[in-house]
Amino acid sequence: MRRPMELLAPAGDMERLNLAVRYGADAVYLAGTSFGMRSFAGNFSDEELPRAVALAHAHGVRVHATVNTLPRSDEAPALPAHLERLAAAGVDALIVADLGVFRMAQRYAPGCQLHVSTQVSVANGPCAAAWHDLGASRVVLARELSLAEIREIRRQTPSSLELEAFAHGAMCVSWSGRCVLSNYMTGRDANRGACAQPCRYQYALMEEKRPGEYFPVFEDEKGTYILNSRDLCMIDHLDDLMDAGVDCIKLEGRAKSAYYAAIVTGAYRHALDDAAAGRPVDPVWRDEVEHVSHRVYSTGFYYGEPGQYTDSARYVRTWQVVAVVTDCDGSGVATLSLRNKFAAGDALELVGPDTRPFAFTAEGLEDAEGCPLAEVRTPQQVFRMRLPRPVPAWSLVRRAVDLSGR
Numbered sequence: 001m002r003r004p005m006e007l008l009a010p011a012g013d014m015e016r017l018n019l020a021v022r023y024g025a026d027a028v029y030l031a032g033t034s035f036g037m038r039s040f041a042g043n044f045s046d047e048e049l050p051r052a053v054a055l056a057h058a059h060g061v062r063v064h065a066t067v068n069t070l071p072r073s074d075e076a077p078a079l080p081a082h083l084e085r086l087a088a089a090g091v092d093a094l095i096v097a098d099l100g101v102f103r104m105a106q107r108y109a110p111g112c113q114l115h116v117s118t119q120v121s122v123a124n125g126p127c128a129a130a131w132h133d134l135g136a137s138r139v140v141l142a143r144e145l146s147l148a149e150i151r152e153i154r155r156q157t158p159s160s161l162e163l164e165a166f167a168h169g170a171m172c173v174s175w176s177g178r179c180v181l182s183n184y185m186t187g188r189d190a191n192r193g194a195c196a197q198p199c200r201y202q203y204a205l206m207e208e209k210r211p212g213e214y215f216p217v218f219e220d221e222k223g224t225y226i227l228n229s230r231d232l233c234m235i236d237h238l239d240d241l242m243d244a245g246v247d248c249i250k251l252e253g254r255a256k257s258a259y260y261a262a263i264v265t266g267a268y269r270h271a272l273d274d275a276a277a278g279r280p281v282d283p284v285w286r287d288e289v290e291h292v293s294h295r296v297y298s299t300g301f302y303y304g305e306p307g308q309y310t311d312s313a314r315y316v317r318t319w320q321v322v323a324v325v326t327d328c329d330g331s332g333v334a335t336l337s338l339r340n341k342f343a344a345g346d347a348l349e350l351v352g353p354d355t356r357p358f359a360f361t362a363e364g365l366e367d368a369e370g371c372p373l374a375e376v377r378t379p380q381q382v383f384r385m386r387l388p389r390p391v392p393a394w395s396l397v398r399r400a401v402d403l404s405g406r
Contacts, residue, residue: 004276005241006248008064008164009265012255013043017052019262022353022394024269027062029095029254035067035075035082049089057090067105068097068117076100083108095140106135113137115164123149125156128163138162140250143171143232147244147302154245162247167234168264168289169252171300173199173227199227230306233297235268235289238275240302259321260292262396263351284356291351291398293317317403322348323376323385325395332387333364334395341377342399350387352395360388 009025011017020028030052031043044052056063065086071079079101086094087109094112096102097119105114115138116122116131123142131139141150143166154163172179181198188194204214232252234241241249249272251264267288271281289297293315298306322342328334342348344365351357364386365373376383385397 003242005238005246005272006062006164007265007268007272008248008250010251010254010256010261011052012253012261013258014048014052014055015258016254016261017055019258019394020265021056021059021061022392023262023266024354025061025265027064027092027248028056029064029066029250031066031254032082032086035069035071035079035101046085049085049091053090062092063090064093064095064115065091065112066095066117067101068095068119070098070119071101079104080108087112093138102134102136115140118142118166122153125153128153128157128161132158132161136161138164138248140164140166144301146304147240150244150246163245164248164250165241165246166232166252166300167238167241167249168232168268169256170295171229171232171298173229199229229295230298231295232300233289233294234299234302235271235286236281237299237302238268238272238281242275257293257321259396259398262394263288263292266351266353288351288357290316291319291357293403314404318400319349319398320401320403321396321398323383323397325350325352325391325393325397326382327393328387328391328395330390332390333384334387334391335382335384336397338376338379338381338383340379341375343375344373346399348397348399350391350395350397352391355391355395358388 006026007024008027008029009020011020011028011030017028017030032049033043033045053063067083067086083094083105091112093115094105094109095115095117096105097117102114102116105112114136116136118140121142122128122131122139123145128139137160139161141153141163150163150165179195179199182194182196183189185198186196188196203217205217206212206214234249238249249268251268253260253264267285270285274281295315300306320340322340323336323338325334325336342362344362346362347359348362349357349359362385364384365376366384367373368382373383
């Protein structure tokens with residue numbers, strides 16, 4: 001039995017928190033309405049934070065709060081009160097990227113553990129050990145490290161310092177997010193949580209004296225791909241991360257959908273349990289990460305330079321969530337909330353908390369008053385549907401539909 005790793009899942013808002021918790025996260029990371037690196041996630045108001053923490057703790061799940069922007073001088077006076085609110089809400093750890101914020105957290109949130117953000121780009125043992133000496137209990141390693149470099153950092157640092165590493169999600173074209181493209185082109189600062197992701201844009205050339213006349217840019221016959229980074233996926237290599245000394249794997253995606261939070265968390269929960277027990281990963285859970293919107297996967301820098309990817313940078317979107325189960329009786333009659341329209345006779349799949357995905361045909365559709373329905377089409381509509389078997393609440397119904405490239 002290998003030493004287990006913590007599974008840390010994203011929680012951009014209350015719905016995503018609920019799903020991450022119920023689909024098997026050991027811990028979640030979230031943010032208040034300021035000082036977090038995902039300003040376009042839903043995030044949590046001062047009133048929501050205590051409820052979010054209470055929900056997570058009721059399920060034995062830890063809460064890590066991000067305070068990982070690099071604040072300006074005029075913003076610093078607001079930090080003590082913000083840190084005190086996070087501590088009062090009961091968060092377990094703070095993820096910070098600024099030394100001044102780190103010191104303030106020690107003063108204003110002394111009961112919270114301190115985790116050093118990947119924004120700090122911890123890439124060697126002496127740096128990690130220095131943060132530990134200052135009081136950090138964990139460092140979130142730079143995403144550009146190989147497994148060999150992580151093993152060396154583990155060798156050079158005390159066992160009381162935890163190492164966290166990204167295992168799944170979007171990769172940045174720059175060094176741990178230190179990119180000026182977004183700020184320069186759109187005025188949205190990547191290092192303040194507002195990246196517009198201009199590295200994903202499709203570019204053309206315009207000559208100074210020919211305004212409005214665009215010329216395509218080609219590196220080769222397949223187009224241009226200098227900024228084309230693939231998504232990270234290490235679900236097939238969790239045993240290697242364990243053996244390298246990683247204490248926690250992180251799933252990127254606070255700004256992504258609730259469906260993404262559920263499916264990716266559930267897949268890694270099962271795969272992690274298999275790897276810790278020395279079992280081969282069940283292929284059904286490996287396949288689940290193909291059911292969310294993603295770019296073509298790679299293993300990042302863990303096994304060396306990933307190299308350029310010369311095909312499309314578009315998202316692969318081949319599945320769509322259509323409904324969420326809110327309740328189900330012992331005969332399989334479920335009450336659901338609609339997300340995307342579908343009709344009786346459609347081919348669907350269902351996956352749920354600790355529930356293997358299974359296919360079925362939509363039948364027995366009724367509205368809340370029990371009247372038969374041929375189609376459900378109003379978002380958030382409450383309706384009933386007969387399922388092949390009973391399933392837990394928060395199960396997700398989806399259908400195959402190719403939305404790639406839209």
